Amino acid sequence: MDISFSEQDLQFQEEIRAGLNGAEYPAHVKEKQEKGINFSKEDVIDFHKFLSSKGWMGYNWPVEYGGTGWSPVQIYLFLNELALAQCPTILPFGVGMVGPVIYTFGTQEQKDRFLPDILNFDTWWCQGYSEPGSGSDLASLKTKAVLEGDHYIVNGSKTWTTLAQNADWIFCLVRTETTQKKQEGISFLLIDMNTPGIEVKPIITIDGDHEVNSVFFTDVKVPADQLIGEEGKGWTYAKFLLAHERFGIAGVPVVKVQIERLKNLTAEYNDADLNKKIAELEIDLEALEFTELRTLAAIAEGGHPGAESSILKIRGTEIQQRLTELYVEAAGQYILPYEGPDGFESNRTPSGPEYASPSVAQYLNYRKTSIYGGSNEIQKNIIAKAILGV
Amino acid sequence: MNLNYSDEQNMLREQVLKFCETNYDFIDREKILESDSGFSKDNWQQFAELGWLAVPFKEENGGFNFGPIELTVLFEEFGKALVVEPYLSSVVMSGTIIENSNHKNKSSIIEKIISGEHQMSVAYAEPNIGYKFFDCHASTSVNNDILSLNGTKSLVLNAGNANQFIVLAKHEGLSALIMVDAEVDGLSIQSFKTIDGQTCGELTFENVLIETDSIIASGDDAEALFNKMMDLSILCISAEAVGAMNASYIKTVQYTKEREQFSQPISNFQVLQHRMVDMFIETELTKSLLIKATLQLDSNDPDAQSTISALKVQVGKAGRLIGQNAVQLHGGMGVSNEMSIGHYLKRFTAIDSMFGNTQYHINKYQTD
Numbered sequence: 001m002d003i004s005f006s007e008q009d010l011q012f013q014e015e016i017r018a019g020l021n022g023a024e025y026p027a028h029v030k031e032k033q034e035k036g037i038n039f040s041k042e043d044v045i046d047f048h049k050f051l052s053s054k055g056w057m058g059y060n061w062p063v064e065y066g067g068t069g070w071s072p073v074q075i076y077l078f079l080n081e082l083a084l085a086q087c088p089t090i091l092p093f094g095v096g097m098v099g100p101v102i103y104t105f106g107t108q109e110q111k112d113r114f115l116p117d118i119l120n121f122d123t124w125w126c127q128g129y130s131e132p133g134s135g136s137d138l139a140s141l142k143t144k145a146v147l148e149g150d151h152y153i154v155n156g157s158k159t160w161t162t163l164a165q166n167a168d169w170i171f172c173l174v175r176t177e178t179t180q181k182k183q184e185g186i187s188f189l190l191i192d193m194n195t196p197g198i199e200v201k202p203i204i205t206i207d208g209d210h211e212v213n214s215v216f217f218t219d220v221k222v223p224a225d226q227l228i229g230e231e232g233k234g235w236t237y238a239k240f241l242l243a244h245e246r247f248g249i250a251g252v253p254v255v256k257v258q259i260e261r262l263k264n265l266t267a268e269y270n271d272a273d274l275n276k277k278i279a280e281l282e283i284d285l286e287a288l289e290f291t292e293l294r295t296l297a298a299i300a301e302g303g304h305p306g307a308e309s310s311i312l313k314i315r316g317t318e319i320q321q322r323l324t325e326l327y328v329e330a331a332g333q334y335i336l337p338y339e340g341p342d343g344f345e346s347n348r349t350p351s352g353p354e355y356a357s358p359s360v361a362q363y364l365n366y367r368k369t370s371i372y373g374g375s376n377e378i379q380k381n382i383i384a385k386a387i388l389g390v
Numbered sequence: 391m392n393l394n395y396s397d398e399q400n401m402l403r404e405q406v407l408k409f410c411e412t413n414y415d416f417i418d419r420e421k422i423l424e425s426d427s428g429f430s431k432d433n434w435q436q437f438a439e440l441g442w443l444a445v446p447f448k449e450e451n452g453g454f455n456f457g458p459i460e461l462t463v464l465f466e467e468f469g470k471a472l473v474v475e476p477y478l479s480s481v482v483m484s485g486t487i488i489e490n491s492n493h494k495n496k497s498s499i500i501e502k503i504i505s506g507e508h509q510m511s512v513a514y515a516e517p518n519i520g521y522k523f524f525d526c527h528a529s530t531s532v533n534n535d536i537l538s539l540n541g542t543k544s545l546v547l548n549a550g551n552a553n554q555f556i557v558l559a560k561h562e563g564l565s566a567l568i569m570v571d572a573e574v575d576g577l578s579i580q581s582f583k584t585i586d587g588q589t590c591g592e593l594t595f596e597n598v599l600i601e602t603d604s605i606i607a608s609g610d611d612a613e614a615l616f617n618k619m620m621d622l623s624i625l626c627i628s629a630e631a632v633g634a635m636n637a638s639y640i641k642t643v644q645y646t647k648e649r650e651q652f653s654q655p656i657s658n659f660q661v662l663q664h665r666m667v668d669m670f671i672e673t674e675l676t677k678s679l680l681i682k683a684t685l686q687l688d689s690n691d692p693d694a695q696s697t698i699s700a701l702k703v704q705v706g707k708a709g710r711l712i713g714q715n716a717v718q719l720h721g722g723m724g725v726s727n728e729m730s731i732g733h734y735l736k737r738f739t740a741i742d743s744m745f746g747n748t749q750y751h752i753n754k755y756q757t758d
Contacts, residue, residue, distance in 0.1 A: 001684075001685055002685075003391065003689075004391065276752055276753075279756045283703050283704060284704075286679060286697065286700050287675040287676070287678050287679045287700070288675065290678035290681065293393070293678075311671050384660075384664070388666055388670060390646065390658075
């Protein structure tokens with residue numbers, strides 16, 4: 001057994017680190033990440049454009065489709081460095097989700113049409129999976145697509161659509177047939193968000209932020225050549241997408257940085273009870289981090305850990321949520337004044353620590369983590385079935 | 391990066407697994423617990439013949455020169471079968487101290503440990519000092535040029551069977567590790583069963599005569615050596631706990647598949663499934679910290695100290711969660727002494743209490 005990374009991998013890590021500190025890195029983004037300020041839409045775009053300019057955008061793609069062809073260890077180290085530097089999160093919908101589906105199941109024409117824009121971040125993708133009546137039971141989805149000539153006519157609605165307000169395109173699971181087995185009538189469709197009949201309505205979450213949306217489709221005409229693969233095989237592609245190894249799901253390096261920040265913020269109080277809770281969180285994080293490394297080691301050897309990665313989702317989100325609770329606990333009563341997306345109401349900053357207001361917003365926002373991406377209860381069902389065999 | 395066990399390590403695991411399957415089912419174990427010595431001398435002799443007692447010792451002392459990884463492999467398998475033979479106290483604890491001491495006869499003592507004819511134990515705990523073992527009251531004194539030892543040592547593992555003890559005591563105001571024969575005049579031993587079926591003893595020293603060369607380490611050397619022994623011991627009982635966790639969740643899954651209520655196996659109920667998933671997750675997380683601590687200790691990594699504390703905390707918490715849920719999901723059978731499952735809970739409880747419990751190591755983790 002050997003826990004260390006190879007010389008080559010460590011050199012790679014240095015290259016990434018140097019790139020993130022290099023002159024080409026957008027200065028306004030760097031300033032915000034160092035101060036812990038929220039990123040604007042422009043910041044997010046500039047960051048992705050930087051990744052494109054370095055040729056890093058396709059970090060998880062094979063070389064033949066314009067990706068980096070990096071090894072699993074390199075991908076791990078890359079994402080680790082981004083998180084430690086507190087960069088914006090890479091938007092998963094294009095490069096992480098629809099991209100691999102297109103290069104695996106799409107036609108040559110579709111590859112040529114969509115992949116370059118993903119790698120250049122010229123299109124912002126969003127994900128049309130959940131529906132008002134279909135959450136954990138995703139396959140019960142009802143959004144309908146009927147083929148008329150060379151177009152599908154789409155009617156229905158999607159929900160919890162992250163950043164749909166910014167998106168140019170959406171990939172959707174739609175029902176093309178009502179079948180005995182509900183998984184069989186589902187198809188995978190790419191839709192231009194500018195198509196007439198699409199309406200995006202904000203959903204404001206309990207932290208007051210506009211991150212997710214409802215998307216309504218009324219007689220939306222979608223060219224039939226925007227269907228991926230075969231009609232009725234959409235569920236297979238969706239499962240492929242979900243199983244596509246998603247590194248960094250545990251969020252270890254981000255939590256690491258945030259724990260250090262919390263320690264600094266609370267150093268002068270030196271509250272023994274809080275310190276003890278922080279220590280317990282750090283211990284749990286160490287266990288999670290090494291579990292992720294075990295998974296990585298298995299993947300690096302060509303293995304396909306399936307249900308084991310559910311551990312990373314479950315424990316990772318639990319730890320993220322506990323961290324937000326500790327920030328709130330540290331801020332005490334100063335969490336009370338509400339800072340909306342447009343600032344405090346009187347336009348003056350209330351007394352109390354600066355981190356208080358963002359902390360409580362984060363706490364409320366992060367309740368989502370145990371719900372999205374297959375709720376933690378669904379993850380436990382997966383482990384129960386696949387590993388325990390019950 | 392490579393987190394695979396070597397062929398040699400896998401072979402050792404197979405060998406221990408096979409031994410336990412043949413010689414260590416729950417009924418075999420019950421008989422061993424009822425015996426006078428509290429362990430099986432036949433098993434011990436087989437351990438010697440299979441070479442297991444030589445695992446951690448250097449080649450020059452007749453050992454295999456294996457390290458922490460091999461010890462954790464051995465202990466994980468011991469943990470699955472709840473093995474009670476005194477490997478920890480004799481081979482790991484005493485062996486580590488002897489081998490790294492300046493004792494003049496250390497080669498011959500190790501030789502006898504390896505052959506199985508000699509057992510030893512370390513006497514470190516005392517009433518009223520908690521886990522601050524260096525604050526001990528047992529001490530040497532000099533009268534008319536004669537050096538003698540006085541004091542009490544408690545919770546000495548396998549005390550009733552040990553031929554020799556290594557006693558942590560004060561000598562000239564400093565910590566010292568002192569070899570004492572079990573048969574020596576002035577030493578009385580009171581043996582007890584432990585809650586998890588093993589044995590321990592209370593040693594009382596009344597003017598026990600000490601030769602100067604029985605002091606095998608003193609001052610900072612003694613404390614460093616003792617701490618080294620503690621680190622390795624924590625690693626071993628943590629590996630044992632991981633094995634016991636593994637067995638606990640697997641036995642629980644099996645039981646819930648067989649047990650029928652409301653006309654169906656109770657494993658159909660989601661509330662039970664999720665509890666078993668929690669048990670599985672905690673087992674894997676503990677295993678992760680075990681591997682991390684093992685590799686760090688093996689490579690003398692300076693972070694090893696804090697990882698070992700993290701591991702001990704995880705073992706304490708996960709052991710409690712897994713042990714309690716295993717009992718709960720077995721229903722009434724879980725609290726019956728005739729079922730093995732409750733014995734895992736007892737072992738988890740014992741392991742948490744040893745070498746610093748969960749609370750102790752949370753505090754230590756913060757200062758490391």
